[in-house]
Amino acid sequence: MKHIFTALLFLALISCGNSDESHTKKASASKTNASGISDFELKNGIGPVKEEVKLGALNQTLVNSGKAVFELNCSACHKTSERYVGPQLDDMLTRRTPTYLMNMMLNPDEMIKKHPEGKKMFAQFLTPMPKQNITLEQARSIVEYIRTVQK
């Protein structure tokens, strides 16, 4: 009886060990760089935008609505060409992908906690950007507006 019990315990241990291993393998497949996030996230930020946003020809209607949303929700902290509570707009697209900007707009809490670039920005600005109540479409329109103020 005791032997059977030991054998069962042994089997249980082996199978636990195995499932642990497959867990680690899965995790390492999606976390592919030293910062513990995927390559996609490293380039494009962590947040609801999971596919790279490609910019086409400038869409003036989108620019106008983006500008309005920006003025209402963001201009208290961001200026076009000088550092304020947050970083200036006029070099954002030379430093970041449009997708990165959108993920930062939509998910700032996680970005400044988990993303190496987000952490760096927070270390520089020392104010956590608060999550704004904007939609994905609004975030996209703000990117269109930001395009028009690049130096």
Ligand code: HEC
């Ligand atoms: C209360 C101030 C505040 C408000 C309001 C705010 N931000 Fe920010 N934002 C910051 C700060 C500060 C940072 C730098 C990161 C940090 O410290 O959290 C930042 C960072 C960013 C970044 C990342 C820039 C980069 O180069 O990595 C983007 C994009 C951004 N903000 C866009 C917006 C948009 C769009 C809005 C409005 C929907 C907005 N922010 C509202 C303070 C603010």
